[in-house]
Amino acid sequence: MAEKLKYGMVGGGPGAFIGAVHRAAVRLNDDAEIVCGAFSRSKEKGDETAAGLGIDPQRSYTSFAEMAKAEGAREDKIDWVTIVTPNNQHYPAAKAFLEQGISVACDKPLTLTVEEGEDLKRIAQENGCLFCVTYTYTGHVMAREARQIVRNGEIGKIRMVMGEYPQDWLLDTLETITEDNKPWRADPSLSGRGAAVADLGTHIENWVAYVTGLKIEKLACNLDVFGEGGVLDNNVEALIKFQGGATGMYWTSQVAIGFDNALKIRIFGEKGTIEFVQEENNYLKVSLRGQPPRIYSRGSGYLTDEAKRYVRVPTGHPEGLTEAFANIYKDFTAALRDKKAGKAVDEEGYGYPTIQMGIDGVAFYNKCVDSHEAGAVWVDM
Amino acid sequence: MAEKLKYGMVGGGPGAFIGAVHRAAVRLNDDAEIVCGAFSRSKEKGDETAAGLGIDPQRSYTSFAEMAKAEGAREDKIDWVTIVTPNNQHYPAAKAFLEQGISVACDKPLTLTVEEGEDLKRIAQENGCLFCVTYTYTGHVMAREARQIVRNGEIGKIRMVMGEYPQDWLLDTLETITEDNKPWRADPSLSGRGAAVADLGTHIENWVAYVTGLKIEKLACNLDVFGEGGVLDNNVEALIKFQGGATGMYWTSQVAIGFDNALKIRIFGEKGTIEFVQEENNYLKVSLRGQPPRIYSRGSGYLTDEAKRYVRVPTGHPEGLTEAFANIYKDFTAALRDKKAGKAVDEEGYGYPTIQMGIDGVAFYNKCVDSHEAGAVWVDM
């Protein structure tokens, strides 16, 4: 086996669900190990997480700044850092590591503003760093299959895109929010101008962009703040016009009773339609004109080679969220290894979502908020 | 048995699918019989249809005007006329019969303009006539169940409404349209300003209004004309704001490959959600907050009495389109019999969609076109 890569993490301390999933995904791949982290601002909590992961206590930090400085000074630098903090920390944390020549995998939304995102992109390039934005749902095997089907021209020129992402988890949270007890996602100073639109809306935007390559020309967006405790948007409705004539509608909600995490995207072309539902990620519905709809199953022999590369267990044996993350990391570590081996790396070609996709997501949700604030009018991207 | 009511039909000659369904629906109920018609402008075709239905050849006409005059002069007047012509004939035909004191069941969209609709409403009132607009999908048992669930407050105050109605039948038709061979739905002089938005969009609008009672405050709508042969809109996307704070999105399409007739409406309240899918009309999905989603089945003992009234065959034995129409006619003939018996008739109370709902539909699709023509901007209802 090639030697394992080394990585660190910022965020992901006790109680942080997403940090644990990132780490589990890397373990699934078994090609890298975590060696340092700033898991929490609390020394005690951070050390507890570090100890649980078997990390040298010397490499458990209480701030990304401290960590970037210390780790950047080592000869055996980590190959990358994963950033899973509240949104407002993405920019300064990523900047700190990039400036130390350390590549970054960062949660979405990438930053609070496009300017921050562009800044990170520039710094990464100047420092020869790679940058992956962990838009989870592009990691599914059937997302890769969908992308390849579109690229192969099987559904023809795209006419419409319908994306939705309803959840209902916020309902209970809403009722417990007080001035003194506010999750970071409900605090604009930590999460940015958008809540559902940034957290969920960008997943739709990215999945569509990743699979179709379509670029949004303009949009009109309405944001709702339902519930007593609501501060930021928890329901988002947008009309989209893409360059080239396609149109679409995006909806996301955190107060849609009966929906867990129901990302669903339908792409309609002149020759066919594909439908992806995250909660049924092992399948893809493909309808070609004049033919009965077909249900593609992950792992089947008829899939494209591009999708097959990511299959871990045989068809009918479900994969899920962790595998989606793992596939993104599999792409990212492949690029990191090539870079390490001195090969030229074109980040577009590895499959993971690039920093440009991160920037596009930030632009998207800010434009949604702009539109809403102006009365849900059309705004150009 | 009470004596059967008598009715006539305008439109519905050879090859006209919807006229045949109306007649089949009335036969299912077995409480009325067809006795006259102006099925076609072609004498031959009209007589052929009349003969097939066992109608006295003397009562087969070639125009609604002729028919209204002749039938209006009879002592044994028909109890109602069903109008299933191209859209532009709805107004003059309905007017002609109402002026003869004959009640009307008319296909949707009711008229080309709101003014025409208001005019019909006035004339109906002046002549003591009843008026039913045959919005099919309100006739399903589970539509009635949905309405009752909302009325009972089970899902609480409504926050969002998501309506969609994709089809793909137009694709083949589009390619065969020429100047000389144009179906009436593709000819603005016959169909009106809107195509998909009028034909399908009004079904969404009406179903939501019928079930929830919500009133649209304003909307922003984009219309697409895809395909070479396209003249009128075949893809419609609208943002909706309702009076009282609820919001929604409506989408309908005639070029959505893989979708047959997929009307689907989801209504999200503060306490629960209901989901109705026309193609699975024997079921209703009901999700209450904090509980697993439940699948209600038509005919089950736990349904409301209001819905049970319409059940024809036991649970698990599917009902379909024809039963939906039949339920609307069942409501309408109940009102007609009450009128005949001299009772006071409040049309709102019988369950069938009223002329006001027809007018609202005309207003809706015209506002959609207005919005689109102005750049998909927000317009007030």
Next chain:
Amino acid sequence: MAEKLKYGMVGGGPGAFIGAVHRAAVRLNDDAEIVCGAFSRSKEKGDETAAGLGIDPQRSYTSFAEMAKAEGAREDKIDWVTIVTPNNQHYPAAKAFLEQGISVACDKPLTLTVEEGEDLKRIAQENGCLFCVTYTYTGHVMAREARQIVRNGEIGKIRMVMGEYPQDWLLDTLETITEDNKPWRADPSLSGRGAAVADLGTHIENWVAYVTGLKIEKLACNLDVFGEGGVLDNNVEALIKFQGGATGMYWTSQVAIGFDNALKIRIFGEKGTIEFVQEENNYLKVSLRGQPPRIYSRGSGYLTDEAKRYVRVPTGHPEGLTEAFANIYKDFTAALRDKKAGKAVDEEGYGYPTIQMGIDGVAFYNKCVDSHEAGAVWVDM
């Protein structure tokens, strides 16, 4: 229009669900009218039903014997009689009409014994009568499509057949049965030796035979009588061996909580699989080896001509139980008209289930009971 055929009915009085469905089905077709009946042994109830149907009071009878005699003596004999009585009356009633030269449409199970069935077959032939057994679920468009797919060899030689038909309606009934209050289905003297196995099991057996042509070689069957009030079988499990090497399993139940009327049949061949679910009768799932499963939709252009013949409303507009019955009657009246016109009639070729299929069903359920009574051992057909 060709003149309407005339028919009568035995059974189907007030409260009898299935008689009403037969009549509604004939009305849907609009090619025949009911003119006489022995709807009930109660003069009052029978006359009430007759009056509701607009039948001449002179032609309302209180017994099939009286009706067969009176109607058989008329010059304008009815074209057929529909028999929807308790099972034990099928034989004597059908016999009485056949002996008058009147064709018969009879509910299943055809008779209590194979001998009775063979007797009816002989009498029908001797009297030049046609005989249709109304196995409902063969009437669905997608049953016809399934049959054609098998006949076309698309799924290859059949290896396995899995049939199931769970319901739960009996649960409530079971608790109300007393010696004095017993539905006929719970009384062996009226229903015969089998309950679920005869009422539901024969539907599986017939559907499979109808679609595949397979003949059962032997079977082993277990019958359960669950619940306090249970007298006859309400849960049936059978292993099947077909001539030619295919095998299968049939299960039916009347106490399977959560299932309404869930007939589901899967036929596995060397090249493909078809799956039909009665509650979703507008669809057929077809899986060919090495390809993604496909969902065929009733009314689509890619269906076989044999299936398309029966399509009434466009794809996506659901048909249901009544249409299935109507399709069987459509086949039957086509044969009756040919007979009337003096043409040679091969009943196999019209599509409706023949008396031989009725006899096969009686043989099937009696063999199931034989097997069970001997300890669920294998018995030859």
Next chain:
Amino acid sequence: MAEKLKYGMVGGGPGAFIGAVHRAAVRLNDDAEIVCGAFSRSKEKGDETAAGLGIDPQRSYTSFAEMAKAEGAREDKIDWVTIVTPNNQHYPAAKAFLEQGISVACDKPLTLTVEEGEDLKRIAQENGCLFCVTYTYTGHVMAREARQIVRNGEIGKIRMVMGEYPQDWLLDTLETITEDNKPWRADPSLSGRGAAVADLGTHIENWVAYVTGLKIEKLACNLDVFGEGGVLDNNVEALIKFQGGATGMYWTSQVAIGFDNALKIRIFGEKGTIEFVQEENNYLKVSLRGQPPRIYSRGSGYLTDEAKRYVRVPTGHPEGLTEAFANIYKDFTAALRDKKAGKAVDEEGYGYPTIQMGIDGVAFYNKCVDSHEAGAVWVDM
């Protein structure tokens, strides 16, 4: 963190899918690490796998015998060995480790004969070893929920059990089998008397036993060998009678076109029904008498505490096969830690499938073969 446990593996070399899944599952839990293995009889292949896992080359063996001897002699003995060899090696390999005082996690079917299984049970007890049989599908969160629902009496006394497990993967393999190229599953000397019945049938048998506690009293079983290259059963149909009066049917197949890995089990009680489908393992359908069916979603607040203990990612974020394995290992390592800490360990109480369940599975499939060989007659368990 508590120190990680250490384990080894027998089998699971290059190309062996299931060994890799076991290792991934342990990595997901992150509470144990692999330190030795006999991955292949080929020194080269075994060392390759060991190197890929970062295992000390000294602890890479070419036989379980060598490995058991060497590892058994170490002071820092491994905490357990995972055995994922062809079936015929389970017994000797497990025996060798148990005799060294090393606990065992063994794939199913446990052994070729009941005697072997009983022998292992005895040896394990004598040596103070724990023994887990990795029946995957009991590891799913919703399997645990199902078990708890049954234990809580929510569905009442069980009446029927319907289990099925169709696959179609064997079709391609069948055509490539020759005398010289035969997978171990097609070679009775390596796989035992049964193929599908042992590999898949035992999954049904165990899942039902695990969830319901029901004991099989007798069964009648037919085995089919379809296809030219077929040697052992690839289609299995069984009637089951349980102690206490419940009955059931089990079907499994490896030649059921269109089915990937479709384990589906329905348990019908006097008060309700539960339905579990492995390919949709994040859900459980629960139907209570007189109520609409409900869809339980993994991770929801309304689940039982017993199930919630195993939830890894929030509701709507799919878990899959690897998590199911990981849950079984989570139970097993909990027991191993308790044993290590000197606590009394009752293996029944930890949640993982015990050696007794393994023995029951071996008894089951051997009785199935017995029944088949005698003409599919009833045999007592």
